Amino acid sequence: MGIIHFFTACFKELLKGGAAYWIWVTSLMLLVIQGVVTYAGQLQEGLIKTGMSDQVSWGIYVANFTFLVGMAAAAVMLVIPAYIFHNKDAKRVVILAEGLAVAASLMCMLFVTVDMGRPDRLWHLMPIVGHINFPYSLLTWDVLVLNGYLILNLLIPMYLLYNKYMGKEGNYKLVLTGAVLSMFWAISIHTVTAFLFSSNTARPFWSSALHAPKFLASAFAAGPAFIILSFKVIDMSGAFKIGKKTINLLAIIVTVALQINLLMTGAEFFAEFYSEGAHSASARYLFFGLNGADKLVPWIYSAIAMSLIALVLLMIRQTREHPITLSIACVLVVIGVWIEKGMGFVIPGFIPTPIGEIFEYTPNMHEVQVSLGIWGIGLLVFTALVKAAIPIQNGVLTHSK
Amino acid sequence: MNKDTTLKEKKAGVSRRKALKAFGLGATVAAGAAVASATPGKPSKVDISFDDQMGNYFQDHYKKMTKEEIKEALARLERRYKATYDVDIKVDNMPAQPGVLFGYALNISKCKGYRECVKACTETNNQSRDPEIQFIRVLEMDKGSMNMEEANHYFSDDETVPKPDKWYLPIQCHQCENPPCVKACPVEATWKEPDGITVIDYNWCIGCRMCMNACPYWARRFNWKAPSLPKEDINPVTHYLANRPREKGVVEKCFFCLQKTRKGEMPACQEACPTGARVFGNLLDPNSEIRYVLEHKNIFRLKEDLQTEPKFWYYSD
Numbered sequence A: 001m002g003i004i005h006f007f008t009a010c011f012k013e014l015l016k017g018g019a020a021y022w023i024w025v026t027s028l029m030l031l032v033i034q035g036v037v038t039y040a041g042q043l044q045e046g047l048i049k050t051g052m053s054d055q056v057s058w059g060i061y062v063a064n065f066t067f068l069v070g071m072a073a074a075a076v077m078l079v080i081p082a083y084i085f086h087n088k089d090a091k092r093v094v095i096l097a098e099g100l101a102v103a104a105s106l107m108c109m110l111f112v113t114v115d116m117g118r119p120d121r122l123w124h125l126m127p128i129v130g131h132i133n134f135p136y137s138l139l140t141w142d143v144l145v146l147n148g149y150l151i152l153n154l155l156i157p158m159y160l161l162y163n164k165y166m167g168k169e170g171n172y173k174l175v176l177t178g179a180v181l182s183m184f185w186a187i188s189i190h191t192v193t194a195f196l197f198s199s200n201t202a203r204p205f206w207s208s209a210l211h212a213p214k215f216l217a218s219a220f221a222a223g224p225a226f227i228i229l230s231f232k233v234i235d236m237s238g239a240f241k242i243g244k245k246t247i248n249l250l251a252i253i254v255t256v257a258l259q260i261n262l263l264m265t266g267a268e269f270f271a272e273f274y275s276e277g278a279h280s281a282s283a284r285y286l287f288f289g290l291n292g293a294d295k296l297v298p299w300i301y302s303a304i305a306m307s308l309i310a311l312v313l314l315m316i317r318q319t320r321e322h323p324i325t326l327s328i329a330c331v332l333v334v335i336g337v338w339i340e341k342g343m344g345f346v347i348p349g350f351i352p353t354p355i356g357e358i359f360e361y362t363p364n365m366h367e368v369q370v371s372l373g374i375w376g377i378g379l380l381v382f383t384a385l386v387k388a389a390i391p392i393q394n395g396v397l398t399h400s401k
Numbered sequence B: 001m002n003k004d005t006t007l008k009e010k011k012a013g014v015s016r017r018k019a020l021k022a023f024g025l026g027a028t029v030a031a032g033a034a035v036a037s038a039t040p041g042k043p044s045k046v047d048i049s050f051d052d053q054m055g056n057y058f059q060d061h062y063k064k065m066t067k068e069e070i071k072e073a074l075a076r077l078e079r080r081y082k083a084t085y086d087v088d089i090k091v092d093n094m095p096a097q098p099g100v101l102f103g104y105a106l107n108i109s110k111c112k113g114y115r116e117c118v119k120a121c122t123e124t125n126n127q128s129r130d131p132e133i134q135f136i137r138v139l140e141m142d143k144g145s146m147n148m149e150e151a152n153h154y155f156s157d158d159e160t161v162p163k164p165d166k167w168y169l170p171i172q173c174h175q176c177e178n179p180p181c182v183k184a185c186p187v188e189a190t191w192k193e194p195d196g197i198t199v200i201d202y203n204w205c206i207g208c209r210m211c212m213n214a215c216p217y218w219a220r221r222f223n224w225k226a227p228s229l230p231k232e233d234i235n236p237v238t239h240y241l242a243n244r245p246r247e248k249g250v251v252e253k254c255f256f257c258l259q260k261t262r263k264g265e266m267p268a269c270q271e272a273c274p275t276g277a278r279v280f281g282n283l284l285d286p287n288s289e290i291r292y293v294l295e296h297k298n299i300f301r302l303k304e305d306l307q308t309e310p311k312f313w314y315y316s317d
């Protein structure tokens, strides 16, 4: 019975809110609706609506997917200190971070689905009824770990919140086990996604062992940066006071991860260009353009510039602790990493093709609209989770009331 | 159809259907099926019975179907093609013949870049005409160089080939013995047949394009939209795993014309080549021409270092 009360109370909570809240929710819904309408066109006519081709067969959908796997994994950055080292500051906000993990993994799945040529055959990927090529195909691994991660990150905070709501003490050991599990799981979703690319021996740009660790580093920069930004919004709305200490902790995580990420980018740059060979063609295309084709060059340099500016802002103590400069740095990190891992990583792997054709890709309006729709869904889910979780967390919303 | 996949898989097939019902998917997917199954032509005009749509939607993986289920599936396809194209298309499922392993060798000193193979391939294999899907890509390169990034992929048709300072390299599916595309496919919609040809079950492919990323020879093509295939261009003699008309959102590629070669004929590209640059045959037959070429000519394979063991060789006189 308690569980039903719990869910109705949460749902009622979603209907309360000021003007700003409703403007936010309505605009997200509009975003979702235009996305759904656009996607309906794709269902009807096929992926021809996108800018993809036989040459560049993955585009901005998979780019978003790759980026969001990182966001999902980043929730773990708060789980570690919160549950294991009993860091009080981190503990207060970890539920919000897990909300981010849920929203991000959901978006990952949606991006994979809209990228499929035959979404009506999704059931072929299900165990028992379908026929999955496990363990050989890396995509089956990705589907499994992502689903597992989503469930895990739904269950842990739900268990905690439910207990809080009922005024009970949860089973600490159970939560700890779940937390440790989700930590490893976060690393696995990311590693598996990196392997999805690096397993393609035919595409030297992707088949570097450095990608798995680099994915982790960039995720641990962009994820916490996004969390800081959402904390700022929550903080401004007055719903929840998030301590300076927590934000500081996160800012330091972002700084270190960003440094490691840039170091690895540098190492890659050296390996590709010191003794440039056929394997470097994609990297040359990305950084300098190839035979006159250079559509990605502005993308990658803006990404690098954003990361560098953010790094400077984050490394100086005054700017790191100042709310405005910190916010700017976080925005730069999120966008910079999005470009680097999406457009800067997925696309150049296809150019040139394995038989040397140079055929470029730019996302078209259709893809942008569908992607925005999915982001709308993700942000709505995140908003709803946070909205319901905060009053429970604060002890405002309980069973007795 | 593999023998070892009969009984066990038969059971799996039954439980699959049960499970689908249990999941309550029957009703929800029905709506999707109605849209999806009508894709080959213009959905509004095609009249396909509800039973066929359901049968098509719930059709199992090719290797998991029983003999009867395959028969039903073939009949269903023939009815669908009739409704879509108004042509009587025969869909065959002749299995690989014992003692056969197909291989191909191409004489680069004879190839003059006429691209007759490309045309014949499309005419025989029912590829979409708009957008035009071609299985063979001929590269034009400077003599003395093999830098594919410098190659011309789009030398024009009315130009007089061969140009004096160029040489030509046709590339199609190399039918690897160790195919990376098969490994990459999440649903085993693509696999290597006993006669060495990698095929695709167009009814099982989910269109994720993992296989396209994995292919070192850029041999795979995707149906970005419903293929458009004019009635008069259709080759009505087809095979389930090969040249039957395809549908929207699935991958396809060269299958060594298995609808012909399994019957002892030559693939269309071999027949069409005016210079006799193409040698096709059974690698297990010591007296075959292909074996002679492999044993007596200077041969090489593209990207051998990737260890995919392609069964497609190039040679020169």
Ligand code: SF4
Residues within 6 Å of the ligand: B184, B185, B186, B187, B188, B189, B190, B200, B204, B205, B206, B207, B208, B209, B210, B211, B212, B250, B251
């Ligand atoms: S596109 Fe089709 S054949 Fe290729 S990997 Fe995906 S499901 Fe398999």
